[in-house]
Amino acid sequence: MIPTWRPSLRRALLTNLVAPAIVLAVFLGIGGMVLIQRVVETTHDRLLDGSVLAIAERVGVEDGELTVDLPQVALGMLESQSHDSIYYSVTYLGELITGYKNLPLTGFDRLKAGETGHRDGSYRGKPVRIGVQARQVYGRPGLVLVAVAETVQARHAVEREMLIGLAVLEAGLIGLIACLGWYAVDRGLRPLGELKREIDARGVHGGPNLSPLDLSRVPQEALAPALAVNSLLQRLDLAIELVRRFTADASHQMRTPLAILRTHLDLVRRLGSETPAGQSALDEVDGAINRLERLLRQLVTLARADEQNIAQPVAENVDLNEIAFNVLSERAPQAFARDIDVQFDRFDGRAMIPGNSVLIGELLANLIDNAIRYNRAGGMVLVRTIVDATIARVEVEDTGPGIPEAHLARVFERFYRIPMTNGPEGSGLGLAIVKALSDRLGAEIVLFPGPGGRGLRVSASFPLARRDSERSS
């Protein structure tokens, strides 16, 4: 599929370079034409002047009559390769003394003695250039006008020649610019082509290679997208590494209860389920199944939180108070079964936040589960909701062992467990789920030591719903 239109560097460069060059060339051409005409005119007029002068010097008075002793050389000067016709005339007060009749001399009668003038005109139906000198002849009151006219073929031929030369030069220059531009783009983009080949070559042999690309030869102007590619590669690498670790950990986590299942089922088979040892083996089986169940549930929750689809912009507003109340009510019996007291300090009013009640409930359930599991007999789980100007907050406080400072940074990692003797069974997924869900929900999770430095206080802050949406809900 070829896209209908795609911007092209080459096209842009050529357009921006060649189009102005052409405009410039046109102006140069016009200027050059004017200059050429002027130069050709001046030089040819000078030649014309030479002939006029040669004739004029031979004008004399002989026996009271004006005579011209016409030198052959005078007109020979003008004879050139081109087939221009040369005409001349010497007149006194409008009366022809010698030469061709009726040369167009109007306008030259204003010339003073010794002055020379030039004019375009036409003679015998052809355009001509006329040079005229006015000359004072001894003993005569008026001025003798010596005129030489020449058809303009030679001039035009020279002009044409020079103009063609100029045009060819300009065209060549534009062509050169275009070629250089084309080549410069080619040359400038070549490192990108090499980059493409390097990327193409990857992933063919033995798994994807996601190490950063070598950007040392990438031109400055193309560096930003290339760097972005590198950073994407880096993130991909990290993501793949995470998935790899996750799969390894998850399978390890499942293997332990499965091994317990196998061993104890074996025991039951050998001892029979009626014996006391068989009974305790069945209890172990029950426990292992529970652990597996919990692990699977957590993995599913995690996968769901990771999915992009459920992160669609949230339209509904939910009451954080109500969700916390429901989740805690549901979990409270488990706490009582472990001799742990439960208390809910509820914000007086509604705590409307934008979000998905299932996800928020899942987040709180994980926090409350942790508070119950990592606690002590006779301990306490306190859940509190707080609303201030911009956020609604749930705090879950327990009287358990808390989290030592050294582990604070890592407890949100998947499968990370704080090494504990006599600690409860766990998968290390609870806080990872909380982290994933809070990222999805735009919530902020902060861990604090519990009251009096004992236990743990987890605070989950959610941005409040905007006022107007609250009113309409």
Add this chain to the structure above:
Amino acid sequence: MPNPTLICGPLAFDRAAGTITLSGRPLELRRREFAVLEVLMTRAGKLVSKERLIAEVFGFDEPVAPNAAELYVARVRQKLGPDGPRIRTVRGLGYLLEV
């Protein structure tokens, strides 16, 4: 068909006869006290919120004193005696009949 007799530990609620017995001995309960215990027994081991308890015992129409639930629960507790099942008050959440 639901079982006509609901058993929670030593407590038995005979729906047909409309009586609640504790370890076989019938409990002397007033109408409201009976309703409170019935609600707690049907959800034994689970939390019953104060709002729900009030709604089920008094209906939605009657004006109810703010401490009515606590008052009746205290009376039921008294009648169950120190050896009977425990009704737990959970601050902020409601009541729970332990099994």
